[in-house]
Amino acid sequence: MVAYAFSVGGDSDPTPLLRGENLTRLINTVTLAVGVLCIVTLLAAPMAWLAARSNLALRTTLSVLAVLPLAIPGYVMAYALKGMGGYGGMISAWAGVNINTPTGYWGALLCLSAYNLPYMFLTLRAAMFSVDPSLEEAAFSLGRSRLSVARNVLLPQLLPAFLAGSMLVLLHVIADFGVVSLMRFETLSYDVFLKLESGHSTSRYLASRSGLLLMGLAAVFIAMEMYLLRRVRLDRAGTGNVRRRRIRLSALWQTAGFALFGVVFLVSVITPVTTIVYWAWPADAIGAAGDASFGFESNRSLMYGVWPALWDSIYCSMPAALLATGLAIPIALLRARYPSRRAFVLERLPYIGYATPALVFALSLVLVCLWGMPGPLRGIGSALYQSLSLLVYAYAIHFLAEAVGPIRSGLYLARPRLEEASRSLGHGRWQTFFQITLPLMRHGVIVSLVLVFISCMKELPLTMILSPTGTQTLAMAVWSNTEEVLYDRVAPYALAIMLISSVLVGILLMRGRENN
Amino acid sequence: MALLSVQNLTKRFHVDHPAAVDGVSFDVQPGEILVLLGPSGCGKTTVLRMIAGFEHADRGSVRFDGQTLTQAGDTPKHVRPEHRNIGFVFQDYALFPHMSVIRNVMYGLHGKRSDRRVRALQALDLVGMTDYAERRPHELSGGQQQRVALARSLGPSPRLILLDEPFSNLDASLRENTRQEMRKLLHEQDMAAILVTHDQEEALSFADRIAVMSAGRIEQVGAPRDVYEQPTSAFAATLLGRVNLLQVNANGCEADSILGRLRLDREVHGPITVAIRPEHILLSDPSEANGVHGTVVSQDYKGHDLTYRIQVDEQIVTVQSDCRTTYPEEASVALRVVADAVVLPAK
Incomplete structure (x- = not known):
């Protein structure tokens, strides 16, 4: 892509990378990312503290509720926001008033914050659980005040988790395409898409320049994280048990805690779900949006439309989940059994795929297929373009990092001693792998399969650009119908995505509990 | 003729570290129990793992039952662990958690399924664990897991069994009994064994012969009484008790x-x-x-x-x-x- 951006651009268009519209888009992208990060941190930090360190009633249930927005992709949230306000929206149908729900920056900010909040919440909560309370107790016993302990002991220990969570949020926001496009907020990734869609080679070149900026931005964020983490070392020195201690909240603070979780849940789950159900409900939708311009169909035929899209989603996502998991197993095994510098680098590679914004990744694949293949291979390149195998490959590489994590933790169960025991009992390497290692890590394998499957099913930009002609997955159906303001048509697809994600995640949680 | 003959075995894990095992040589006779005694980090477990074939040797050779298993040098040879027919009991027992007790033992046996089952039950009978055949490893106490691990290694009837601190995870009261039972069993089966331990009392009571190891080398080999009463170095003297x-x-x-x-x-x-x-x-x-x-x-x-x-x-x-x-x-x-x-x- 770098080569393309400079080779084509070298003679035709000498516009500097950072000027005019590109600069505006870059600033838009950064302000959106930073805005989302601020909101998410301000909400997630107290929520995580309440869940991990206080005696808030029902904290386990509240934690589960706080994670639910994960099942609602950003573009579904954006659709819900659009379908709620305005003329013919849910609010006007129920309350009789036309309220304009926010679009542009504020709309994108709201949707992306709601979607990203669980990531930060989960990361911070896990970190607060693992911080050793005896360190704080030691600080108290040395006569430090609460504030000083929080600043000097607790916060430094949470830094790595906060940075990791920030990284996720920032990378998600700058790579996001669904929300910003529906909210009409021009960021770099939206620009890449628009230029790419128009299909001209000049605009493809401009797209690759925006793409470069986007990659640069991702690299800057990652470099910042590495710089801030350069000298952090937080191992527990010494042994002994970590003891749990919860801080008692007064009734007032209990109520405040409930209110915090309640408001977040209301905004990020109840509102979108209500809107979607409203639009999926035939009578109301017809009553309110019975305007001829909406061209509604009977609810029954709408529901039928879901099945082919569902099939397309499964058809593209299933092989990708299998491929990603298949690749993740040797990577994790190599790192765990033969630790070396090379294996370490190999294990990090998937994170590059994950950190590369999806649109940029898609763009580079398009360029490789249509432009980057040397002479004799050019035929193969164009054959790959918009083929299922390219899409599956792109999915698998992009989400490989999600598959490696669970498999690596699954491998902790399959200790090397067990493999050696099997070898000393006369079984070869392969037999040992299939009879001992694989059965022991099977839970990790299933988690990987499900996570990658859900991610692929929700994935929008990769699908839009790389999917074979005629394919329409659930995600694409939600996006394109929202673009065309066919809100009643969107609802069943959006519902299908939410249902499948939450049911699959529910199954994982139940299995996880059994295994423990 | 010796059942096992280890010659000049050497292993270095890092180029700039001293060798973990440095020119170790010893023999084990059929039916003999040899104890490798040394402080932690002296290389005794590495010796065991090289005999089992889990680690490759940098130098030296291992001969077992008339066959060369490991030969480092110009014509290197390394028989894979699964082809060595040497039993191994791990410190943490390494029972397969997804298999029942009987299936753990059957896993090391070959042949018809019904036949394997009979032989596995015989092995479990030796250690008095037949009643627990259908249990899962995590349902057993530490001592019971240890017996199953022993039965699993005894199952294929190896002529040599390697024991890597198998008693260290047991309570003090259980340890002494288990030790005596295992010693009796090994002698009854006429099975040779190498036990690795850092516990001098265990070494003295379990061994037919003791090899004292220090910093990758063997300092002294001899009958427990000789090593205790006639130590050849200050190290051997202090390792075996107060002096x-x-x-x-x-x-x-x-x-x-x-x-x-x-x-x-x-x-x-x-x-x-x-x-x-x-x-x-x-x-x-x-x-x-x-x-x-x-x-x-x-x-x-x-x-x-x-x-x-x-x-x-x-x-x-x-x-x-x-x-x-x-x-x-x-x-x-x-x-x-x-x-x-x-x-x-x-x-």
Whole structure:
């Protein structure tokens, strides 16, 4: 892509990378990312503290509720926001008033914050659980005040988790395409898409320049994280048990805690779900949006439309989940059994795929297929373009990092001693792998399969650009119908995505509990 | 002919670290129990893992039952662990958690399924675990898991079994019984074994022969009694129990020391170091005996015996005594050495 951006651009268009519209888009992208990060941190930090360190009633249930927005992709949230306000929206149908729900920056900010909040919440909560309370107790016993302990002991220990969570949020926001496009907020990734869609080679070149900026931005964020983490070392020195201690909240603070979780849940789950159900409900939708311009169909035929899209989603996502998991197993095994510098680098590679914004990744694949293949291979390149195998490959590489994590933790169960025991009992390497290692890590394998499957099913930009002609997955159906303001048509697809994600995640949680 | 012959075995994990195992050689006879005794990090487990084939050797060879299993050098050979037919019992037992007890044992057996089942039950019968055949490993206590691990290794009837600190995860009370049972079982099956441990009591009671290891090398090999009573180095002497090391000036079979005139176990001249076990020194009331006198510094009561630290001249001497007569701190006592002092070779 770098080569393309400079080779084509070298003679035709000498516009500097950072000027005019590109600069505006870059600033838009950064302000959106930073805005989302601020909101998410301000909400997630107290929520995580309440869940991990206080005696808030029902904290386990509240934690589960706080994670639910994960099942609602950003573009579904954006659709819900659009379908709620305005003329013919849910609010006007129920309350009789036309309220304009926010679009542009504020709309994108709201949707992306709601979607990203669980990531930060989960990361911070896990970190607060693992911080050793005896360190704080030691600080108290040395006569430090609460504030000083929080600043000097607790916060430094949470830094790595906060940075990791920030990284996720920032990378998600700058790579996001669904929300910003529906909210009409021009960021770099939206620009890449628009230029790419128009299909001209000049605009493809401009797209690759925006793409470069986007990659640069991702690299800057990652470099910042590495710089801030350069000298952090937080191992527990010494042994002994970590003891749990919860801080008692007064009734007032209990109520405040409930209110915090309640408001977040209301905004990020109840509102979108209500809107979607409203639009999926035939009578109301017809009553309110019975305007001829909406061209509604009977609810029954709408529901039928879901099945082919569902099939397309499964058809593209299933092989990708299998491929990603298949690749993740040797990577994790190599790192765990033969630790070396090379294996370490190999294990990090998937994170590059994950950190590369999806649109940029898609763009580079398009360029490789249509432009980057040397002479004799050019035929193969164009054959790959918009083929299922390219899409599956792109999915698998992009989400490989999600598959490696669970498999690596699954491998902790399959200790090397067990493999050696099997070898000393006369079984070869392969037999040992299939009879001992694989059965022991099977839970990790299933988690990987499900996570990658859900991610692929929700994935929008990769699908839009790389999917074979005629394919329409659930995600694409939600996006394109929202673009065309066919809100009643969107609802069943959006519902299908939410249902499948939450049911699959529910199954994982139940299995996880059994295994423990 | 020896069942197992280890020659000059060497292993280095990092280029700039000293060798973990450095030129180790020993033999194991059929049906013999050899114990590798050494402090943690001395390379004893690495020796075991090289014999099992889990680690590759940098130098040296392993011959077993007339076959070369490992040969480092110009024509390297490394038989894979699954083709060695040597049993291995791990410190943490390494039972397969997703298989029942009987399936764990059957996993090491080959042939028809029904046949394997019968043989697995026989192996479990040896360790008295047939009643638990259908249980999962996590439903068993530590001692039971240890028996299953042993049964699993015994199942394929190897002629040699390697035991990597198999008793270290057991309670002290269980440890002694299990040790005696396993020793009896191994001798009944006429099975040779190498046990790795850092526990001197375990080594003394379990071994037919002990090999004392230090920093990757074998310091001394011999019957437990010989190694205990005739250590060839200060290291071996201290590893096997408390010992008093004294600098003396030898003159033939005798030497003068702070404990008076000592008889030596062999003839030697000049300044040397000798070892005297604490139980080879007798205490008595100074008024009843003449000879060397000292002052009790502290006493450590352990039920079946008492250990005194006694100051003699400028040095502290450790003495083990029964509890029939006790001497309070600061009491004056007379000391008498009742055995030959062991001459340690100069370094």
